[in-house]
Structures are given as structure tokens and as C-alpha cells.
Amino acid sequence: MAAQEGVPTSAGSELRAALGSCRSAVLGIAAFSGLINVLSLTGSLYMLEVYDRVLPGRSVSTLAGLTIIAALLFVFQGVLEVFRGRMLVRIGNQIDWRVGDRIYDLVVRLPLRSRGSGDGLQPVRDVDTIRSVISGLGLPALFDLPWLPFYLAICFAFHPLIGATALGGALVLVILTLLTDRLSRQSVQRASGYATARNRLAEASRRNAEVLIAMSMSSRFLARWRKLGDDHRRQQRIANDISGGFGVAGRILRMMLQSAVLGVGAYLVIQQEASGGIIIASSILTGRALAPVDLAIGNWKNFIAAFQSWQRLNGLMAALPVSAGKLPLPAPARSLVVDKLSVSAPASEKVLVADVSFHLKAGSGLGIVGASGSGKSSLVRALVGAWRPLRGVIRLDGASLDQWSADALGDHIGYLPQDVELFEGTIAENIARFAPDASMESVLAAASAAGIHQLIVSLPDGYNTEIGEQGAMLSAGQRQRVALARALFGNPFLVVLDEPNSNLDIEGEEALTRAILGVRARGGIVVIVAHRSSALVAVDFVMTMLHGRQQAFGPKEEVASLVARREAAPAAPFKVVVPQPAASP
Template sequence: MKQKNSVELRGLSEVLWSFRREFLVVGVFSMVVNLLMLTPTIYMLQVYDRVMMSQSYMTLIVVSLLALFLFGVMAFAEWARSILLVRTGVKLDQALSKRVFKASFLSYLNPAETAPSKAFGDLTVLRQFMTGNGVFAFFDVPWIPIYLAVLFMLHPWLGAVALLFAVVQGAIAWQGHAATQKAQSVTALAQADAQNFLQSKLRNVEVLSAMGMQGSLYQRWKAKQHKALVMSGASQNKVGTVTAVSKFVRYAQQSMSLAVGAWLVTRGEISPGAMIAGNVLMGRALAPIDLLVGTWPQFLTSKDAYGRLQKLLGFQHAGREKTMTQAPLGNLKIEQLVVKVAGREKPVLDGVSFVALPGTVTVVLGPSGCGKSTLARSMLGIWPGYEGRILLDEQPIEQWTRESLGVHVGYLPQDIELFDGTIAENIARIGEVNSEQVIEAAEAAGLHQMILRFPQGYDSRVGQGGSFLSGGQRQRIGLARALYGKPMLVVLDEPNANLDDEGEAALMKAVQLIKAQGKTVVLISHRPGVIQVADRLVILQDGKLVASGPRDGVLEALKKQKESAAAAALPAA
């Protein structure tokens, strides 16, 4: 397991480097292809300068059969390197898809991350470039000096003309890179901004429709989309200019090389066969540069995708290498926890410390915005970064892999997110459904009878995001999901926010049941009514710890504090 994790933790460049053997074989096949690209040139020379002079049919047949054989070998090499690149692309996707999938989820926890959902699109872009014409151009470019050398052997003037056009096309490729790189990057960011804006608003379509907000949001989206279109147009204009100039140079090269060859034939310095062969060979010599110019936009796009993937895969929690082999006892300890958010000077949580013990209910109280939900995410080890220590059974919680820790943890977030599937599948955490455990979790959440009233019972579908259910039903199913498998640590964030009296009574009963089973329960709320089930209280105010300890002691201390404050205020009145 440790070796597997070490492989998964490799950087993107290391993963790509692991495919060096496949690309080396592609390079060998490319060498064969480029060597045999000389076949048409040699064949023309033989036909014009040998067959036509000797009038020998046998020589023509032998030369033609040999040329056909070499063309067959060249076609096989082309096919082999294409197939190898396709298979390499599949292996590359398999090597990175799991890591990209996990990193995408982790990056959503990062408040500074804007578009982790683009990760798989970036992976596709990178894979397609690395297994397409861009790679062929990379392997073909080193053969340009070989072709130029053959042209110089035919005649120095032919080699000089080819060298001149090679320099010109190389300069065009370089200038194209300088002119389009920044424009392409800015355009991609603008397009992503417009797309992300629209996708984020579609998640709240009910509010937008009910309150007639589409018009205002359309104007905002239109401004972002117009900005993206303007930038895209400017970028395409630059790319189009580079492509047009490159085409002009290529057509001029074809004509000028033929003109120089004809001039040399009239002077008797080369044969007509050498003239035609030189023209074909010059086109082949400059084809890789032309291919580089043509694939330059894809190169820039894949370069940006590589940078985003490198950054995304670098966003990992520290540790995450150990596998939890046995259920924890549930001793949770928070020591001097400090949580900061990018762009905000004041910490969301500042020096928070408390303990939550097995067989007890710890209630965290505080007004909205005091950091309660951030505390919930932190104590579960899913906040991207913090200072201080979060210990589970005296071990840092961030060292465990999410898969091994998750089965021992139950979490009911403030915003309930259900997945398109059946009620049973959602309670079973979208894993293999254990019917007994699903029913047990539903009964613990006081949900069993309600589910049986659905037309298909536990097999009823909840719709995308639980759209077929009410807010209270979603919250109670989320509670059952948190209790599935009898986790040792259960964190409930505002679990009664959408519950009616019946649902809240079922919640209190469920909390008492979990406590009786010896589990550790942390219940976060801003409603004082949950104090009745508390064994310990944690009071937060503006991100700081106001009080922490056994319930009765904290309540008594708060009471005395209020009395003292009231007494101190009397003389002033």
C-alpha cells in the first residue's frame, strides 16, 4: 500500500516521464518513417537519370518494386507509431484520471480555487496533444538537417534555398509563439470565467425563476461572454496572421525551389530528375516546421492545461498516506486551531481548543458567521490548511487516507447534497448497498416509516440533487447517510435547520441513540434548544472560543458572567 501511495503522489512531470520508453519507441518508428521519406527522391532520380537514359524496363520494374516495398515499410511504421501513441494516451489517462478525480474534489475545498471542474478537460487536451500531430512534429524536426544535407549534396544552391526558408519559417514559429501565447492564456481565462459564472447560477434556477432575476444575471453573463468573445477574436486574429504568413512562405518556397532547380537545369549543373527530386525533398524538409506552426495553438492550450494540472495535482493535503486498519475509539482533541482564508486578514477560527469524548454529545453554539461550519470541516480533516493540531485518538487526523477514515466518520453538512439515485443508494453513500445497515441507519434517523410511504420505498429515486424531496426529507436522509455503518465520530452541522417538530424530535432521539452506542457526537447549531442533549458545550464568538467544558459548568459560568456584566452596568445607568 505504501508503494502504491508513493506512485500516486508523483508529480505530473514524473508521471509523464514514466512513459519515456513508449515515446522512445515512437521516436524509433519516426526515424524509420523519416529515413524512408527519402524514397520518393531517390526513386525520381533513378527513373529520370537511369531508367529514361537506359530505356531498361527491367530496371524500372526492379526500382518500382523496391520503392513499393519501402513505401509499405514506411506505412507500417506510420501505423505502428500512431497505434502506440493511442495506447499511450489510454495508459496516460488511466495513470492520471484517479489522481485528477481526487484532486478535483480536494480543490473544491480550497476557497482560492475557481474551476477545478475543468481538470478532466485539461487532461483530455494534454492527452490529445501528446498523442497527436504535435508529437510527430517534435520527432520530425531533428531530421530537417538530414534533408538539408541531402539537398546540399544535390546542389549547394538547393540546400541554401531550403536553409533560407527553414530559417524564415522558424522565425515565424518563434514570433507566433511570442504573439499568441499571452493572448491564448487570457482568452482561456475569460472563457472559463463566463462558463463558470453560468454554471454556478444554474444550480439556483428555482430562486432565479421565482424572483425574476434572469434579466440581471443575463446582463452580467453577457458582459463576461462579450469580453471572452473580444479576446478570442483578437487571439484568433493573431493566430490567423501567423498562419497566413506561414502559408505564403510555404507556397513561395515551393515555387522558388522549382525556379532555382529549373535555373540550375538550364545551366547544366543538375539533371531534370534532380530538380524534381529536390523540390519534393525541400517540401518534406520544411514540413515539420509548417506542422509546428499549424499545431502551435494546440501547443499553447496544452501548455496551459499542463500548468493547471500541475497546480491541481500539487494541491494535496499533507500526509494522507496511512490506512486506518481498525475503528478509532473516537477521542477527538482540537488544540489551538487557527484557520485562515485567502484574501481575508482576520482568521475564521483563532486559537480554538476543546475535546469531544466517546459516549458524549458536544454541542457547538454560536451566532451565524462565527466559524462553526469551518470548525466542522476542519475537525474532519477536509479543510485544505490550518494551524494547530486536530487529533483523533492522539493521532493527527490528516495522516489517514480519506477512504480508510471516511467509513468511521459520519458528517451532515449544512447544505445537504444528495446524488441522483435511489434513497437506499444515498444512505449507503453511493457504495454497495447493505440492506440491513441502510434500514438500521434509517431507523436511527427516524426515517424508516416515512420511506416506506414512498411508492417504491427504498428504491425510490431522489432526483438530481434530491430535487424530488422536500428540504426536511433531504436533511433526514442526509442524517441517515451520516449514521450509515455506525461511524465512531459523527459531526452534525445545523442538523435541525429544515426540520419540523416531528423531524427535530427524531433528531434528538437519534443523537441519544448514537451517544448510547458509545460514539462521539459533535452537534453544531445556533439554536439553544439543542443544549438539552449536550454533555459538553463549546461556545464560539467571532471565531474565538468563549467557553468550553461540561454543560452545567459552562452554563453556570455564562450565567455568572451575565450577572456580573449586568451589575457592572447598573451604576452607569
């Protein structure tokens, strides 16, 4: 992952640093908010002057001058509000840009470091939520709230009774805000959880549409979809009812308070303690002072959602920090050593592979065999660096895998997983691993090594054939062979193939055998997991596994003989054969 320049790597600080990069813009918004709130006095002061100066003096020229000044101030206030809104949009985009690479990194690494029980795209949705709230209409209210005491002070300056009335209303609105937060926070959190579960179910159903339709399972999953939808809508309704109810209560209270201020002002005028202009000015001023509180209550549900998204992202970034920079190492060319390796699934304590050790030199081919669930696929996921070892170490030319950066290590590894996944794009792009600078010669070489060149050129658009999402335009066997070419692209030193012949015909298996021999001939190492013995023709070593443990390892003929003796005499103890590794050249 190529991090954006300047993005910090310390856990838990990346979002704060992204927001800190906008510090000058935030200060500018705060300054604009101050000017906007001062200019918001224009209407109140205009009415005060009209009632107390213009009307008693019957001066048209004074009225015209005040009107022109007020109009200019209103225009200036509008310009400032437009600029403030645009700056908030840009702050949201800046934060998105600053953490965008990290979000993609989290999406890619999260399935390899967790149980995969959550929504894999939740980090993307979280950063979208944060950006939309920052760019929305609710955040300016938070910048205006600190000016509430300023407005109340002016109300007290008009008359203590007017100030006390406005202060009482403000306290009630603050209490409403706190109640909104307390009562809606849990519902917003639950609604988010149900939305995540529903998205996960929808994605699983999309991937397995053929199974759902063919086996009449769609109606059963539809029932689960409905239940999740009902639960999600119920929690959303509760949160919206609370937020909307308190929002309406706040607006009604604000209107009542404005009328109350008018009534108090009228009383003060009757008592000859205030002028008529103060009645109108204080009413307008009170409404303006409490408007941010009203707006904040109405948007509180969004604020809670953004806060929860911020917490989730902080937690994920802390759990999956940016990898420290690694010094470049020479390309491996001599050996693969696995020493007392134990492997568990991400975020699991169950050991799937225990104490596996073997040593392969350049030009070797290893076939791993064993019953289903014996740990073969778990082992090869560790060999390619997808899963971290629980214990033990894997070394290429003496350097453990964690000494390599992910990009550097990937250049030296070719991997064909058991469940083949291709990406939307052309065949050439998939073979080239979407490297932007890949030469056509290297693509042709990988396709030829996989024995798929003739098949590709027989397609209408050849190497430029668009294969669609997940390679939907190709058959299962074609996808597997394209994925084999992708694994061979760039002549990687270690090529790991997990069930590479599961969808191949006889011609495909012959091409696979030639590909394995080709890797060995150029000095590479091949590790292949297979149930069908035809895939083991081109290897010289075999390892058997049972219940996650290495049962035998050695030259293919010796292990085959050992297995044959075991099957012929099941009562005899099964001796584990682990030859001493030869010295590395």
C-alpha cells in the same frame, strides 16, 4: 484516494513519471519517425530515377521495377504512419490513466485547500487537453522536425545552391514559428482564463436557477455571461488569427520555396551543373523537409495550451502532494480533545476560530450555539478534518487527526453539513456512502437510527428510489434526513451535525433527538451546531461562541444559567467558563 499502482508521490514529478512510463513507446515512435522520414525520400528518388535513367534509356522494364519498388515503399510508409498515430493515442490514454486518480483527488481536495476562486474542474480539462494534443495530428510534426537537417544535407548533396535555397526557406519558417509562439502565448492564456470564469458563472447560475428566476436576476447575470463570452471570443480570435495567419504564411512560403527550388534547378540544368531529375527531386524533397514546420505552426496554439495545462497540473500536484501512507490506528472509543484550536478558511490568513479548547468523553453530546458568523461551522469543519487547523490540535483517543488516513478517519466520523448535498444514485447508495460492499442490514440500521425508514419504504421504489442530481427528487427536509442517516451509517464514533434541524418538521426533530440519544447510548460523541433550542434537548454540554472565540463551555444547565445572568445584567463582565477536562478513562 486510491492511487494507481506505481504513481509517484513526490511533488512536481508525477506528470514526468507518467510520461516516463511511456518511454519505450516514445522511443518506438522516434524509431518509426526515422523510418518514415527515410521512406519519404521514395517520391524524390523515384522521380530522379525516372528522369535520369528511365527516360534517357527508354526502358519499360526499369520503369516497371522502379514503380513496384516505390509502391511497396509507399505502402510500408503508410503502415508505419498508422502505427505511429495509434501509439500516440495510447500514450495519451496511458498518461490519463496514470494520473486519473490524482486528478480526481485534486478536484476533491482543491476546494478544501484554496479560496475556491478558480474553476474546480480545471484539472480535468487540463489533462484532457494534454491527452488530446498528444493524440492529435500536430505532435508527429515535432518528431519529424529533427530530420530537417537530413533533408537539407541531401539538398546540398544535389547542389550547394539548391541546399542554400532550402536552408534559407527553413530559417524563415523557423522565425515564423518563434513569432507564432511569442505573439499568441498571451492570448491563449487569457482565453483560458476567460473560459474558466465563464464556466464558473455557468455552474453558479445552474445551482441557483431558482433564485435567478424568482428575483429577476437572470438578465443581469446574462450580461456578465455575454461580457465573459465576448472577452473569451476576442482572445480566441486573436490567437487563431495569429496562428492561422502565420500558418498560411508558412504554407505559401513553402509553395514559393518549392517553385524557387524548381527555378534554381532549371538554372543549374541550363548551366549544365545538374540533371533534369534533380529539378523535380529537389522540389519534392524541399516540400517534404519543410512540411513539419508548416504543420507545427498550424498547431502551435494547441501546443501552448497543452504546455500551460502541464504547468498548472504540476503546480497543483506540488501544492497538494499525495498523502504519505499512515499506519492503521485502533478505532476511537474514548474521547475527543480540542486543544487551543485556531482555524482559518483554506488559503486565507483571517482567523475564523481562535483558541478553542474542550474535552468530551464517550457518550457525551455537545451543542454549539452562537450568532451567525461566530465561527461555529468553521469549527466543525476542522473537527471532521475538512479544514486543517491553523494552530492547535484535535485528537481522537489521543491521536491527532493528521495521524489518520483520510479513508480510515472517515469511517469513524459522521458529518451532516449545513448545506446538504446528496449524490445522483439511489437512497440506499447515498445512505451507505456509496460503499460497494455495504450490507443492506447496515443501511437499514442507519435509516432506522435516523427515523427515516418508514418514509423511505413509503416511496414507490423504497430504498432503490433514484433521487437525481443533488437529491432533486426529494424535498429539503427529506434530503436532510437522508443525509442524517448517511452520517449515522456504520456507527461512527464522532457524529458532527451542522444545523441538522433547519428543514425539519416536528416529526423530524423528534427523530433527530432520538438519533442523538442513540449515538450517545452506544458510546459515541455528538457535536451539534444549532440556532433552535429544540436541537439541544439531547445534549449534556453546551459551548457558546462569539466572534470566533469560545465564550463558555460546560454542562448545559450551568451554561444556560450563565447566559441568563448575562442577559439579565448586560453591564456585568461576561466571565468565560472553561471547566478543567476530566481525565480520560
